[in-house]
Amino acid sequence: MSTIRERNKELILRAASEEFADKGFAATKTSDIAAKAGLPKPNVYYYFKSKENLYREVLESIIVPILQASTPFNPDGVPSEVLSGYIRSKIRISxxxxxxxxxxxxxxxHGAPHLSADLVEQLNSQAKHNIDCIQSWIDRGQIAPVDPNHLMFSIWAATQTYADFDWQISAITGKDKLDEADYEAAAQTIIRLVLKGCEPD
Amino acid sequence: MSTIRERNKELILRAASEEFADKGFAATKTSDIAAKAGLPKPNVYYYFKSKENLYREVLESIIVPILQASTPFNPDGVPSEVLSGYIRSKIRISxxxxxxxxxxxxxxxHGAPHLSADLVEQLNSQAKHNIDCIQSWIDRGQIAPVDPNHLMFSIWAATQTYADFDWQISAITGKDKLDEADYEAAAQTIIRLVLKGCEPD
DNA sequence: GTCTATATCCAGATAGAC
DNA sequence: GTCTATCTGGATATAGAC
Known part of the structure; x- marks a missing residue:
């Protein structure tokens, strides 16, 4: 079990996630990934076979955390706790x-061109499950009758945006990089919007 | 004033926006744009000089609507009206x-690699202006002391998501395409979250 | 103004020496 | 297992006929 192998794979994976995040799949050059990892380009192919394969590994590494973030959703849970827990998990992932x-x-x-149909299905059914859970709270009068689909989309978007538009957010807030307190403030703001939005009128 | 010129440019621009939206800049082939427009590939270059140029035209076409959506922001406006107006404008753009x-x-x-520094600056200062406006409402006690930065990011993300993740939203709601009523429900849900979140405790 | 045929370049992938 | 040197395909862009 060569430790060099593990170390190099790790170096390449880390470099690849940064490059793919920065430029996207098509615009990323494997030579840039190799350079950032401090290794010659053929090593990338030696360890991962193809650019596509490498991309898929990066991509799929996030699926488990994403699916796990939804575990609190449960019709018998306390809505405010489930929702805050979910928001905090998603912010933590970002x-x-x-x-x-x-x-x-x-x-x-871009339509998930590199994601297996199976994973897409898992993500969708997870989302539907969460939405059904919210609906059941509404049916039992535990929260106000907001539209559960749109509530879910708003939560997803608001939390995801801290990963997607990080540099833009930094530019607007004037910070070089968001710190712990910023993420905490973000979570609290989103939780406030969601919980107050779910209170009856 | 050749009307053919205008018609062809329009055909190409329309095809290009769809392709670029679908695949991104790097993954889009000018031959696909030409095919979708029903014209030979050299026409694309004849009218737009380069793929990059064509992309920039598509990209910049959205800047004016985006900036205009912020016009309601004004410290002397009524917060609930300004915020709902902004949310509705952004949803309409999506x-x-x-x-x-x-x-x-x-x-x-991806870091605005094709957008001029000037436009990036305009967008950022617009965002800062909006945030300052929210802050002034807080200072005057017109709304609750939510974090104005994070409030703004949440609104931006929640409205933008209806353009970015349209197919995903359709898949989850089980609809082929979102209709007028869906956008209205989305706007109302986001407005509810924001306005109730801005109410004092 | 339009389009066929072609030049040019560049990035993914690999052969083969070490 | 590693890396230099190279092949190859495909996409941008254009020359030049119509």
Whole structure:
């Protein structure tokens, strides 16, 4: 079990996520990935066979965290706790895995051309499950009758944006990089919007 | 004033926005744009000089609508009216100009490599202006002390998502295409979240 | 103004020496 | 396992006939 192998694969994966996040699949050059990893280009092919394969590894690395973030959703959970937990998880993903997160968003935006139909199906059914859960809270009068689909889309978009538009957000807030307190403030703001929006009139 | 020229440019621009929105700049082939426009490829170069030029025309076509959507922001305006107006304008842009809107989001996401520094500056200062406006409402006690930056990002993300993730939203809601009523429901849901979130506790 | 045929370039991928 | 040198395909862009 060569430790060099693991180390190099890791170097390449890290460099690849940054490059793919920055430029997108088509505009990324494997030579740039190799350069950023500090390795010659053929090594990239030696370890990952093709650019496409490498991209898929980056892309799929984010799926498990994304699916796990939805685990709190459960009709018998307390709505305010489930929703805040979900928002915090999604913000944490944007903060801790910004590159893969961005690659994921870009992939979905362009019709998921590199994602297996199976994974797309899992993501969609997870989303539907969450929406059904919100609907059941509405049916039982636990939250106001907001549109559960649009509520879910807003939460998804608001949390995802901290990965996708990070440099833009930094430019507007005048910070070089968002720090812990910024992510906390973001989470609190989104939680406030969602929870107050779900309160009865 | 050849009317053929105008017609062909229009055909190419329309085809280009769809292709660029669908695949992104790098992955789009000018031959596909030409095919979709029903014209031979050299015509694309004849009218637009380069793929990059054509892309910039599509991209810049969305800037004016985006900037205009912010015009209601004004410290002396009524917060609830300004915010709802802005949300409705942004949703309308996502609905009426879905392709250019998506091209714009993808461009910003990847660091605006094709957008002039001047336009980037205009967009940023517009955003800062909006945020300052929200802050002045807070200072005067007209709305609750939410974080104006994060409020603005949430609104931007939630409205933009209807252009960026349209097919995904359709897949989850089970509709082939979002109709007028869906956009109206989206606007109302986002307006509810924002206005209730801005109410004092 | 239009379009066929072609030049040019560049990035993905690999052969083969070490 | 590693990397230099090279092949090859395909996409942008254009020359030049009509």
């Amino acid at each position: 903060r801790d895995l910004p590159f893969a997160s961005k690659v994921f968003a870009s992939e979905i935006m | 609905r009426d100009l879905p392709f250019a809107s998506k091209v714009f989001a993808s461009e910003i996401m």
